[in-house]
Amino acid sequence: MHASVKQTKAYDFKTQDIKVLKKLLPYLFKMRGRVILATLFLISAKLANVAVPVLLKEIVDNLDQTNVLLILPLGLLLAYGALRLASSLFNELRDAIFAKVRYHAMHLIALGVFKHLHTLDLSFHLDRRIGGITRDIDRGTQSVSTLLSIFVFNILPSFFEICLVIGLLWINYGVFFSGISLLTVTFYIGLTLAITTWRMKYRYQMNDMQSEANTNAVDSLINYETVKYFNREDFEVNRYDKTMGRWEQVATKSFTSMTALNFVQGAVIAVGVTLILIAAAEGVVEQSLSLGDMIMIQALLLQLFMPLGSLGIVYRQIKHNFIDMNNMFDLLDKTPKVAQNEQAPSLNVDKGKIEFKKVSFAYPGKDPVLNDINFSIESGQKVAIVGASGSGKSTLAKLLFRFFDVSSGQILFDDQDIKALSLSSVQSAMGVVPQDTVMFNESIFYNIAYGKQGATQQEVEKVAKLAFIDEFINQLPQGYETLVGERGLKLSGGEKQRLAIARVLLKNPPILIFDEATSALDSYSEKMVQKALNLLSEQHTTLVIAHRLSTIVDADKIIVLGQGKIQESGSHTELLKAHGEYAKLWQLQAKSSTTE
CATH class of the missing domain: 1.20.1560.10 (ABC transporter type 1, transmembrane domain)
Structure with missing residues (x-):
């Protein structure tokens, strides 16, 4: 009042x-x-x-x-x-x-x-x-x-x-x-x-x-x-x-x-x-x-x-x-805080290399989340980011997709600063499978086809098969015309994730971002989703935000974040031998799995 x-x-x-x-x-x-x-x-x-x-x-x-x-x-x-x-x-x-x-x-x-x-x-x-x-x-x-x-x-x-x-x-x-x-x-x-x-x-x-x-x-x-x-x-x-x-x-x-x-x-x-x-x-x-x-x-x-x-x-x-x-x-x-220069050049995709150079970031009115982050993802590589909750893992993905702009430093895509490029061209080059997948209150076909304008029935069915969701869809009375409900509430977590993967497969961008895409799934759903994710990432440069370490053991590089900084990086085997933060997290999750 x-x-x-x-x-x-x-x-x-x-x-x-x-x-x-x-x-x-x-x-x-x-x-x-x-x-x-x-x-x-x-x-x-x-x-x-x-x-x-x-x-x-x-x-x-x-x-x-x-x-x-x-x-x-x-x-x-x-x-x-x-x-x-x-x-x-x-x-x-x-x-x-x-x-x-x-x-x-x-x-x-x-x-x-x-x-x-x-x-x-x-x-x-x-x-x-x-x-x-x-x-x-x-x-x-x-x-x-x-x-x-x-x-x-x-x-x-x-x-x-x-x-x-x-x-x-x-x-x-x-x-x-x-x-x-x-x-x-x-x-x-x-x-x-x-x-x-x-x-x-x-x-x-x-x-x-x-x-x-x-x-x-x-x-x-x-x-x-x-x-x-x-x-x-x-x-x-x-x-x-x-x-x-x-x-x-x-x-x-x-x-x-x-x-x-x-x-x-x-x-x-x-x-x-x-x-x-x-x-x-x-x-x-x-x-x-x-x-x-x-x-x-x-x-x-x-x-x-x-x-x-x-x-x-x-x-x-x-x-x-x-x-x-x-x-x-x-x-x-209201004006967007992410600068959008209409005259900015479009992204020129060559190899699909990503590089973070001295990146720091803080949300408005809050302490810095990331401090002086430096790493690169070579073309075709799969790089995983792990760390405790609040360490800045998802923030890295949001900065790469330009939901936010870096406070300082640069993010380079094939040696081009994404901040100086047109926003739509940068975002068009990336596909995201988020942890919390939200669907439109439309048909399954509509939600998958959303990944590509003018997608045909054959294209949608093909990516549904690659995402291991086609069998589930075909069992439904209305098949691809089944409505998924508000925010996809009629589907389980695993079903929504596989639909999201099918949608990204249809978009087929050079860069893939998986933001804890399997963290909330049961064992069966996780296996199905992980199988689809591995297939999807074979031909792409991939950034994986991981909660379950078992899903990223095959990554080319694993980066451990802590308190906004890179604490260590290397392959799964190298990090286990180093007996650092990653090894502690691995032992913790292994003990938890054994107890379960």
């Missing part, structure tokens, strides 16, 4: 609204032809609409004659009907023309945000709350549509119509009628803006609490199994209930303050209309105005104050939408 209030105070409406408008205008400029045409139809509709009371006056005055033979003013009546029809037609044409502008802008903005989120680095996605982000994007894109509709269908027509009505009153009935009307409009707008701006703090708090509740709900449902394992259903429900309870209190305050605003608006209009009608009635009594004038003034006032009646709601919607759009555009303001 306190955080929400603080955020509300920090929101500078004028500055932020201008920023949002500047970001929105380029999308409208792309459809400027339609915008201009829609505006012309808008003006035509309002001219026809304001001309209706003028014709109505003429009709009434023609009929309000007692001393002459009445003649049906058929031409005026037909013109009246034609103006009504024209107003409706121009309004519909405006709506039809502008629909493309509104939805195209929504499309482009949503696409831009989605694309930008994929350019942000791993640190952003580790800190993100996915429920809050999806909610911000959804509210933001809907706000684009609402805001454009309000401006084209409410604000511009109302402003133009108010100018026309006050102008007509001034020309036909003098300063008093137009002056009272203008004062009423000015008071109404001024009070509406002032009170609505004061009420905006409630809306901002409601947004924050709704995002928090949505984020908690998404997190809870994604981690459904964990919730069940620890019997925390009541805790999750209570947490959601507390947030929604706070939202309910603020929402109630927002609604009750709105009723006060509605009363103030109604009072201003009532006073203004009453004064004008009294003056018009006096004019009719004194015969300075005709009955037609009285009806025309009343009709014009209706056209003047009807759009004003919804101005409070419209203004609140505008401010709400500015806030929602600002939250979405804030995502576009």
